[in-house]
Amino acid sequence: MLYHFLYPLSSELPLLNVFRYITFRSVWALLTALLITIIIGPRFISWLKKIKCGQYIQEEVSCHVQKAGTPTMGGLLIGFSLIISVLLWGDLTNVYVWLAMLVFTGFGLVGFLDDYTKLRRKNNKGLSARAKFFWQLVIAAIAMYFLVEEPAYSTVLSFPFFKNLQPDLSWFYIPFAMIVMVGSSNGVNLTDGMDGLAIGPTIVAGIVFSLFIYIAGHSQIAGYLQVPYVPGMGEVTVFCGALIGASLGFLWFNAYPAQVFMGDVGSLSLGGTLGFLAVLCKQELIMLVAGGLFVLESLSVILQVGYFRMTGGKRFFRMAPLHHHFELKGIPESKIIIRFWILSILFGLMALSVLKLR
Ligand code: 57M
Secondary structure, three states, rough: OOOHHHHHHHOOOOOHHHHHOHHHHHHHHHHHHHHHHHHHHHHHHHHHOOOOEEEEOOOOOOOHHHHOEOOOOOHHHHHHEEEEEEEHHHHOOOOHHHHHHHHHHHHHHHHHHHHHHHHHHHHOOOOOHHHHHHHHHHHHHHHHHHHHHOOOOEOOOEEEEOOOOOOOOHHHHHHHHHHHHHHHHHHHHHHHHOOOOHHHHHHHHHHHHHHHHHHHHOHHHHHHOOOOOOOOOHHHHHHHHHHHHHHHHHHHHHHOOOOOHHHHHHHHHHHHHHHHHHOOOOOOOHHHHHHHHHEEEEHHHHHHHHHHHOOOOOOOOOOOOOHHHHOOOOOOOHHHHHHHHHHHHHHHHHHHHHOOOO
């Protein structure tokens, strides 16, 4: 809104010309979302406690018992700050920004229904896995339907390292992109089992994709780096700024020992959005590297379940997802979290290093 009100006045007040710059608005979107989250956070957490949004704790990991009653659904705080910040700083005529908001709120709604059902039933049983998966697919399909309708958007899949390998998947691109989004959403959800464990790597992946998005929307830089150029895409950097800011603000409260958990409303929306950002900037396969920690956590579950079935009841890890394995080995939670953050930063750097390798 600020962009629409203030930029037109730049002919009279040249200083307002800064509103033209995506970089300027992205930084302010980040700061705005961060400030909103930090300012309203304490009241929001007290409100969650008041309406009894406390987390139910499973007994398998005994050291988590003391976390019982920590308010959940902190994802609502992330969503509120993000949306306000994008409405303030974004160009609201940009279709890609609205699609990113659609994915964020759509996946968030599925997560909210899951959290709400868990709270109402007063146990850890929310929506069935099947129902959750189905609605995630529906949101992803809607977003992809509108995205491929955009004339500037191509359904070509680009491979890092092989610049000449660019198959056009045409309509098959839609199911492929849906898998990227739903996979990423569930990857973040599986990772969200320790204080700050999911939000840290989300911030890292958010930074990586905001750079990719900015580059994809900048004809000269995209041309130089030989990444697919998508006109209008650069504006989504403002959305990414807001996402990073809101996530940093949430980390303020979710840092060990957490005052609030994000809930599925947070994990599903952030994960789905990261997947969508990868699809938007045509770096779908790079998502596997940028979100490498989420991939590791998901693979640990697949391996655990597969091994359990193949061996008739033996476990590969002490417990999956991977963070529980280390926890049961006696490593303190805060150490596991920081080490996983370090890993996610390495994954982020690896993803960025691929930029020039085509
Ligand atoms: C979400 N949710 C946390 C919180 C958070 C198939 C199977 C691998 C599924 C998996 C699962 O259910 N994953 C989904 C995990 C829960 O956190 C809530 O859920 C939200 C995210 N959806 O925002 O609201 C608990 O995690 C802890 N937590 C923190 N700090 C945070 O900032 O400490 C969360 C956020 C919270 C809190 O204790 O209560 C969760 O872990 O339940 N299942 C599992 O992860 C279970 N693994 C398992 O059963 N493994 C088996 C098989 C199936 C692979 C095995 O290894 O044999 C573990 N879940 C729990 N305890 N709670 C088992 C141990």
